Amino acid sequence: MRGILLCGGQSRRMGQKKQWLPFGDRPLLLHTLDQLYKTCGDVVVVASDEEERERLARLHVNAILDQYPGQGPLAGLHAGLSGLQGEEWACLVACDLPFFRGEILQDLAMLAEEDRAAQAVVPCDGEQLFPVCALYRGQARQIAASCLEDGQRALRQFLQRLQVRYVPAERYASYRPFPFHNMNTIEEYEFARALWKKEGWS
Ligand SMILES: Nc1nc2c(ncn2[C@@H]2O[C@H](COP(=O)(O)OP(=O)(O)OP(=O)(O)O)[C@@H](O)[C@H]2O)c(=O)[nH]1
Numbered sequence: 412m413r414g415i416l417l418c419g420g421q422s423r424r425m426g427q428k429k430q431w432l433p434f435g436d437r438p439l440l441l442h443t444l445d446q447l448y449k450t451c452g453d454v455v456v457v458a459s460d461e462e463e464r465e466r467l468a469r470l471h472v473n474a475i476l477d478q479y480p481g482q483g484p485l486a487g488l489h490a491g492l493s494g495l496q497g498e499e500w501a502c503l504v505a506c507d508l509p510f511f512r513g514e515i516l517q518d519l520a521m522l523a524e525e526d527r528a529a530q531a532v533v534p535c536d537g538e539q540l541f542p543v544c545a546l547y548r549g550q551a552r553q554i555a556a557s558c559l560e561d562g563q564r565a566l567r568q569f570l571q572r573l574q575v576r577y578v579p580a581e582r583y584a585s586y587r588p589f590p591f592h593n594m595n596t597i598e599e600y601e602f603a604r605a606l607w608k609k610e611g612w613s
Contacts, residue, residue, distance in 0.1 A: 412520055413501040414451030415491030416443060417484055417543065418467065419459025419477060424595040428463075430506035432600055434607050440506045441470070447504055449513030450520065457487040479559045484543055485569055488555055495549030505543035507595070509603040510588040519546050522578060529576040530554075534591060536580040541591040542566040547573075 418440055422429045430440040440456075447454050456474040458464040459481070467474045475493070479486035488503050495501055500523050502516045515534075523532045523546050532546040543566070551573060558569045580591055588610065594600050 412451050412516075413491075413495060413499070414447035414454040414516075415488065415501050415503045416440065416447060416454060416456045417487040417491075417503070417505045418456050418463060418474060419487050420483065425597060425600065429594060429600075431466075432594075432604075434509060434604060435612070438470075439509060440467075440472070443504060443506055443508065443511055444472070446511055446513035447502065447516075450516040451502060455491045455493075457490045459487070482559055483564045485555050485564050485566055486559060488547060489552055489559065492547065492549055492552035492555070495552070497548065497550035499549045500546050501549070502546055503543060505593065507593045508544060508591065509594060509607060510586075510590050510592055511544060512583075512586050512590045515544070515583055515586065515590055516546070518582070519578065522576060526576050528574050530573040531570065531575045533570065533575050533577055534580045534583070535577045536591075540567065540570065540577075541580065542570060543593075544591055 418430045431438045434442055456472055458467060458474040459477050464474045464476060475490055477486040477490050492501055504511060519532045523529060530548045530551050534541040554572050555569060583590060588606050594603050
């Protein structure tokens with residue numbers, strides 16, 4: 412199964428690129444890549460501009476670029492699904508999930524195999540959805556393109572056009588800290604970094 416790592420966006424609320432924030436002695440994106448490789452044979456990293464792609468290349472991480480620049484995570488998914496067969500699955504993971512665990516994708520993949528009709532497998536906690544730590548079939552690429560062409564860049568609207576299997580996040584309650592927890596602000600980063608140290612992750 413392909414892994415897609417989103418390494419784009421503006422990180423406006425953080426004030427600096429989230430993927431490069433250090434956890435231990437490495438930037439978050441390298442930890443996330445390690446987790447993705449636990450489940451995925453190949454990983455496509457999607458950057459949103461040439462500068463980011465060059466910065467990644469200096470770490471020997473190859474990246475592709477969005478084909479819909481400046482259009483958010485949905486554009487990253489669209490680029491990352493490129494070349495995949497319609498029925499094939501890919502795991503989409505954002506770079507702002509400090510406690511993400513690759514094992515969760517293995518479980519989501521098992522659920523995906525059970526569900527022939529599903530075009531996406533997305534964890535949720537009640538109304539809260541986690542579409543950037545989720546599975547999508549290759550055929551979702553065309554639907555992503557339609558949404559982006561229609562000016563609908565929100566992942567929630569995109570999911571409404573797909574056949575989605577929702578998976579309660581409580582299924583992963585044994586994983587602590589909460590693996591779907593994301594960071595948007597510097598305070599959330601400081602909190603996550605302190606928790607990371609407390610848990611002995613670095
Ligand atoms: N490839 C790609 N990834 C993106 C893009 N926008 C956001 N992402 C990624 O999507 C995930 C969620 O990002 P968001 O927090 O929604 O957006 P952001 O632009 O990073 O942050 P804000 O500016 O604070 O909204 C992160 O992994 C981002 O790297 C984009 O245009 N292209």
